[in-house]
Amino acid sequence: MKRSKTSFAVFVLPAFVIYTIFMLLPLISSLGLSLFSWTGYGEKEFVGLSNFSRLFTENPFNVRFFNSLFNNMKFFIYTIILQNVAALVIALLLNKELTGSKFFRTVYFIPTTISVVIVGFLWTLIYNPLWGPLNYVLKSVGLEFLAKPWLGDPKFALLSIAVANAWQYVGIPMMLFLAGLQSISQDIYEASDIDGVSSWQKFFYITLPLISPVIFIITTLTFVGNFSAFEIIYAMEGTLAGPNYSTDILGTFFYRTSFGQRAGAPPDMGLGAAIASCMFAIIGLGVILWFNLYGKRENY
Amino acid sequence: MRITKVKYKDALIQALLFIYLIFTVYPVFLMVITALKTNAEIIKHPLSMPIKLNFSGFIKIFTTQNFALYFRNSFFVTVLSILITVFVSILLSYALARYKMKYVNPLSIYFLAGMMIPIRLGVLYINELLNTLNLIDSLIGLILVYTAMTIPFSMFIFMGFIKMVPVELDESAYIDGCSERKILFRIIAPLIKPAVATVTIYNFVPIWNDVYFPLIFIHSPEKKTLLLAVTIFFGQFQTDWSLVFSALTVATIPVLTIYLVGSKYFIRGLTSGALKG
Amino acid sequence: MKKILACMLIGILLLTLFAGCGGGKSFGTEDKEPAKAEQSTQNEETKNADQDTGKPVELAMTSWRTEDAEGWAKINEAFNKQYPNIKVKFNPVKNTEYDSYLQAALTSGKAEEIIMVRSFDAGKRLYDGGYLVELNEAVIPNLKDMPASTKMPFSTEDGKIYAAPEGLVYLGFLYNKKIFESNNLNKPETWDEFFKACEVLKSKGIIPIAQGAKDSWTLEELLSGPIIMPFVGGEEWKQKLIKGETDFLDAGFVKHLEVINKLKDYFPEGYEGIGYTDQQQMFISEQAAIYPSGSFETFYLKKMNPDLDFGCFATPVQNKGDKRWLNANVSFGYGINKNCKNMDAANTYVNWLVSAEGAQMLGDTVVGFYSRHPEVRGVADEQASEWLTYLSPQSDNVMITWTYQYLKKQQPDVGTLTSEAVSKMWIGDYTPQQAAQHIQDGMKWFFDSIKK
DSSP states (O other), X not given: OOOXXXXXXXXXXXXXXXXXXXXXXXXXXXXXXXXXXXXXXXXXXXXXXXXXXXXXXXXXXXXXXXXXXXXXHXXXXXXXXXXXXXXXXXXXXXXXXXXXHHHHHHHHHGGGGSOHHHHHHHHHHHHOTTTOHHHHHHHHTTOGGGOOXXXXXXXXXXXXXXXXXXXXXXXXXXXXXXXXXXXXOHHHHHHHHHTTOOHHHHIIIIIXXXXXXXXXXXXXXXXXXXXXXXXHHHHHHTTTTSSTTTTOOHHHHHHHXXXXXXXXXXXXXXXXXXXXXXXXXXXXXXXXXXXXXXXHHXXX | OHHHHXXXXXXXXXXXXXXXXXXXXXXXHHHHHHHTSOHHHHHHOSSSOOSXXXXXXXXXXXXXXXXXXXXXXXXXXXXXXXXXXXXXXXXXXXXXXXXXXXXHHHHHHHHHHHHHSOGGGGHHHHHHHHHHTTOTTOHHHHHHHHHHHHHHHHHHHHHHHHHHSOHHHHHHHHHTTOOHHHIIIIIIHHHTHHHHHHHHHHHHHHHHHOOHHHHHHOOSGXXXXXXXXXXXXXXSSOBOHHHHHHHHHHXXXXXXXXXXXXXXXXXXXXXXXXXXX | OHHHHHHHHHHHHHHXXXXXXXXXXXXXXXXXXXXXXXXXXXXXXXXXXXXXXXXXXXXXXXXXOGGGHHHHHHHHHHHHHHOTTEEEEEEEOOGGGHHHHHHHHXXXXXXXXXXXXXXXXXXXXXXXXXXXXXXXXXXXXXXXXSOHHXXXXXBOTTSOBOXXXXXXXXXXXXXXXXXXXXXXXXXXXXXXHXXXXXXXXXXXXXXXXXXXXXXXXXIIIIIIHHHTHHHHXXXXXXXXXXXXXXXXXXXXXXXXXXXXXXXXXXXXXXXXXXXXXXXHHHHHTTSEEEEEEEGGGHHHHHHXXXXXXXXXXXXXXXXXXXXXXXXXXXXXXXXXXXXXXXXXXXXXXXXXXXXXXXXXXXXXXXXXXXXXXXXXXXXXXHHHHHHHTTSOTTOOOEEEOXXXXXXXXSSSOHHHHHHHHHHHHHTTSOOHHHHHHHHHHHTHHHHHHHHO
16 A cells, blocks of 8 residues: 655645644743743843752752652552552443443543542542541441551642542543454354453453554553642642642652642743753653563554 | 352442542532632632622633624534535545655654644744734634644544544445545444544633633734634733633533534444444 | 433523524524623713713623622712712732633733722732822822821832822631530630630530631631730831841740641641631631631621621730730722823822722721721621721731741742741641741742841
């Protein structure tokens, strides 16, 4: 089949133009702010690489940066397990097409349609140590020792937020996995039945490889999305990403720095842009690495 | 013997799905009862059922001055943004998924790059750009920004789905004399309806609920979007939760509608039967 | 089942889509209708106004105080009665996005004529960026009545004023009168009395203090701000601090941290996970007796629970008879946009706002916010008035929250450091002395900057 460069260009061009003009160019040029000292008004003062040196060597900025990077990795792992692995399990169960499956599928998707503001409010309520239903249930079934001030405990706050986040978005990977699962021809399973292959073997040797494009997409999107997330944490823990910065991830650190916080220091757009540049580098490198690792095998 | 074992297993699966259903539904249920309570009740008894159904939040929303106008602005912006995104992203993803060119990988990363930089950092530059293009205070400007913003995610979803469609399908159609355009729109597009539905819903929610860009780019009262008009109820110290919940519950209605209408496409498009053909 | 649901939803959708608009019009023309209608009524008004007095002018003021939209409508109406040819609109923007909004609107020249300006450095950068005009008694004569201490939060270091000072809130403690009465408790005057009252409440199973650790700004503004005053000696200490004559290892400063540390014994269980909204909730639902907060809550508390019988008291003192300080947080002033096309009208409006009449009107309509205009000694709302009873006759016992002036010029700012120090103290990582050291170390940039 003939695939020419010209027709490739025709397909790519419309998206390329809109995206480049209205998204990428403004974003890339804003990274240039990292070389300036600027509060957002008036003259920008050129300061060279000093924002970067502050970020990496000056307390508290370096502490916050590495702390948020580490938290971000945790948040990513939590999300992979709570959202994506859970979505795969649910998709596998739904794929049996038992009575009610369609109904379940529809309902599981509903949280995706709710605004983050509401999700934040609801889950803060659920985790409330005094009247929250979670602690209430734990206490009433005799698991009192498990009751915690969830969002106020540095050990559990990030996990609690990851649960809320996964609750909201599990529907998307679930849908993608389901679509992937349903695209697998039943003939393959029937053939393997004859060969006497166990269910686990079927899952690992047939299902997983066949839905690997979906796994690739979902992991990439989760990675990129998680490393720039901030809204849900703002909604549940505020700008300082408490307790004691235990829920501070790169996105919240960036927003706090470049847009200021409630009655705090004026925004430091230069330092903020320096953080954004680092985020860009980290995510970019991660994606390139991931494309090479996974993409090669998958012929991406 | 075997049949009962299978049934036992099915029941277990259904039980698991049901438990997850409760986990999903409880917060949604909380949302709905909260929207139906008065502010005082929300504060005093955050978890209880409303003593008396209170629709005043909804009434206040629907009788907001110019509600219909704001609703239409929001609808216009959201729907058009999504239509454009879906269209250009399908074209793009088709090229990226099907053409074996050396640009494919760098281009996918190029498009992903937009998701790696927080968009609010660029907002001043976008503001400047729209100002020079005379698109400040214009719904078209808003649409272009939203479209640009949603292309990366949409591209990725479409790419994954197009890759799941066997290449042999294109090739046999090509041999039958189909043009590429026809292959894309007649053969591939119908098969990736679930992806279209996913992209639509995933993008609909944040665009519909967004207040940040309208707040910055829109100045005329007659161009406000619905949610921008509603932000007046978020206070510095006191938020009118009854109204916020009503507004945001109302805001989920269009999304849910689209979802329920589209949900039959969610799965069926990609069945093995269709692909075998 | 799903089909029925879908049909219902589509129905609702269509209903909402067409709610409020008459039939028969085509979609396209309808879009412009309300704007046109507004315009034509405006034109009529314009004509009428034209006949009475000079040129009619329309001004707009932007603000982050969305809660006050109704109050401002009243204030502007009162203004319009006296100046029929100037009409002012109040355009509030969601608080958290206000700064971004202003930044974009000012740079693209679309910002309102009158701009509500935040106090200290947050507002000063608008002036430094060249977006506000300088105000003085020549253009705003009524500025002369305003005490110098209220102009300071809106002045440059060389004394130029860029916003007319107005809204401030008083901070201290709110208490539930019913709970206090039924336990035979009185408003505490000293810290000993305060903690005794807390003991009594705790022994009765009532949550003594509605406070949590989750929203860090409350630690700085609602706790440290008021509590520090009796231990360091109020405003004078702050003036010494910003000159570098004292620092955070000062005995009085450490003492205030000790008191904050002691408070936590009277917080609810799981206070680590309690945030600002929960604090409000505990006080409104009468589960907690004392709520460290401020006058700005008055209207909301009454609206949420009309049966709530509450009062306020200013920060307790160390020994009976000590000077009682009252903590104020300066919230907003009025700035004028450099691009304003009707300077005269804008000046007239701002001048009226800071007149005795405008100041009184603010205190009466925007409940819990006050002007420091010397003639305002009471306001319409009973609870909001109670705060003013703590003002000394010369109004010389007001301390503006200590964290703001010069101490928040850059990160790490003193407010963030204080919140960090307090929460680490509460979980037992720091002693009060170490907490003070944490603030001292973090503020090295400040002490370095005044040495130069």
